[in-house]
Structure formats: C-alpha cells, structure tokens
Amino acid sequence: MPRVSEAHLAARREQIIEAATRCFARNGFHQTSMQDVIREAGLSVGAFYRYFSSKDQLIRAIAEEKVGVIIATLDRLMRVEPVPPLRAVFAEILEQVDHNLGVDGPVRIAVQVWGEAAHDPTFAELIGGIYGRIRDAAVALAARVRDAGQLAPDADPAAIGAVVVGLIQGYVIQRVLTGRVDRDVYLAGIEGLTARP
Template identity: 60%
Template structure:
C-alpha cells in the first residue's frame, strides 16, 4: 500500500481547517456540529477524525494559525534595528485584522473563542497559552521602544505590553460588534495617546 506524503496530509488538514473556519464564521462555534464540518470538508467521518477529535482541537488549530501570523509580524519588527515606532507596528497588526475580516471573516472566530474560554477550562488554557505568546512579544516591543527612547524611561514595559495587546483586541471587538471604525482613525488615536 503506497504511503501518503506529508504534503498530502498537510493539505488534507488545511482542507478541514478551512471548512471548519467557514462553518464557525457562518453559524458560530456552538451551532456548528462536527458533522457540519465533515460535510463542508467533503470527507468521510473516518478521514476527518484521523486529523481532529473535537471542535476544541479545530478551534485551537485555527487560532494557532492566525496567531502565528501576528507573532511573525511582531518577531519581524523585533529583529529590526531601529525598531519602528509603536503606532507603525500597531498599524501593521491591525492590517492583519482587517485582512482576516475581509478575506474570510475568521477574525469573528476570535471573539467566539474568547467567549468560550470563559466557560471551558480546556479552551481557556489553550487561549491563555496562544494569546500569551502575543502579549509576551508586546512586552518585548515595549522594552525595545523604551530602550530607543520612544517611551518614558520609568514606564512599566509589562503594563505597556498588556495595554498594547489590549488595544489590538479592542480594535477587533469594535470592528465586529460596532463597525464603523477604520484602521487609520484608530491608529491616529493610539498616536495621540502616546504623545
């Protein structure tokens, strides 16, 4: 029997994640069953369960994938010398949010995951780990900005990193729940706060 290539396994896994994301965006996390995702992916039950055993595994994989894009951008900025000002970094991160809103709507899943994390300890632990990576990088960004003179020398980088991360989450919530906020207006507000 021929062996299945790693590329085929990765493509099948991505097919499932894309199907799950479409279902979660369209119907919400709780209203989507595993059968809905299996049908959307066009797979047999056995083929599906080879890759994922639960909705929590699906949501964790989707969140991890999206957060990797954010951490990748932050890592890229942290490698630059000099590092750009915080509002520029914020603008780039919010551009990712805008793309996820427009392209496939997956940013809506973030809000669902946050709500689920409050009630489900397993999801809560996964969210804490995944989002903790972003906050850690936000703290490192604040440390670098402070060392470059962009922030006051007596400022607390941990507090600034937490606030920076909260500003990104706030933008997501406002886009999803209220609408009517554009990235440039938001980033200009961040610039004014930092001035």
C-alpha cells in the first residue's frame, strides 16, 4: 500500500477544518454534529476520525489556525522598518477580520467560543492561551511603537497590549452582532484615542 504524503495529510486536515468552520458558523457548536462535519467535508467516517476525534479538537484547530494569522501579522509588523503607525497596524488586522467574517467565516465562531468560555473550563483555557499569545505580540509591538515616539515615553506596553486586544475583540463583536460598524470609522476612532496632543 503506498504511503500517504505529508502534503496529502495536511490538505485533508485543512479540508476538515474548513468544513467544520462552515458548519459551526452556520449552525453553532451545539447544533452541529460530527456527522454534519463529516458530510460537509465529503469524507468517510474512518477518514475523518483519523484527524479529529472530538468537536473540541476541531474548535481548537480552527482557533489556532485563524488566530495564527493575526499573530503572524503582528510578528511581521514587528520587523517592518521603520515601525508602522498604529493606525496601519489596526487597519491590517481589521482587514483580516473582515476577510474572515462571511456567513461561513471563522470570525463568527470566535464569538461562540467566547460565550462557551464563560462556563466551560476547556474553552476558557483555549481562549486564555490563544489571546495570551495575541496580547504578548501586541505588548511587544506597543513597546516598539512607544520607542519610535508614537506614544508617550512613559506609556506602559502591557496596558497598551491589553487595550489593543480589547479593540480587536470590540470590532469583532460589533461586526458580528450588528454588522453596522464601518472599518474606516472605527480606525478614525482609534486614531483619535491614540493621538498625542
């Protein structure tokens, strides 16, 4: 029997993650069965369970993959010379939020996971770890922005990082729940908050 390549395994795993993302975004976690995801992915039960054995594993994989995009963006912006203005940083992150917002988009799942985290320790641990990584990246970027003179010299990067995460989450909530917040207006508000007199 021929050996399955790593590329094939990775593509199949991604196929399952995308199918689960669509199902969870459309119907929510509790209304989506593993059979729904298997059917959406177009796989046999055996092929599916080779990659994931539970809904929690799927949710963790989706969250890690999609949040990884934001972390990668922050890491890349850390290396840009000169350091980009805060508005440009937020513009890029919020653009990615909008890109992943569609009816079947993973951003909608984020709000579901936040709700589950309020009463499920497994989800709370997942969220704590993921957003801890985003906060760490935001703190490092805030220190660099401060050192570049875009913030007051005594600005606390840890405090700024916490607010950055909150602003991103606030945008997600407004986009998912009301759909009426305009990215440019939101960015103008951030710019107004961060403007130095």
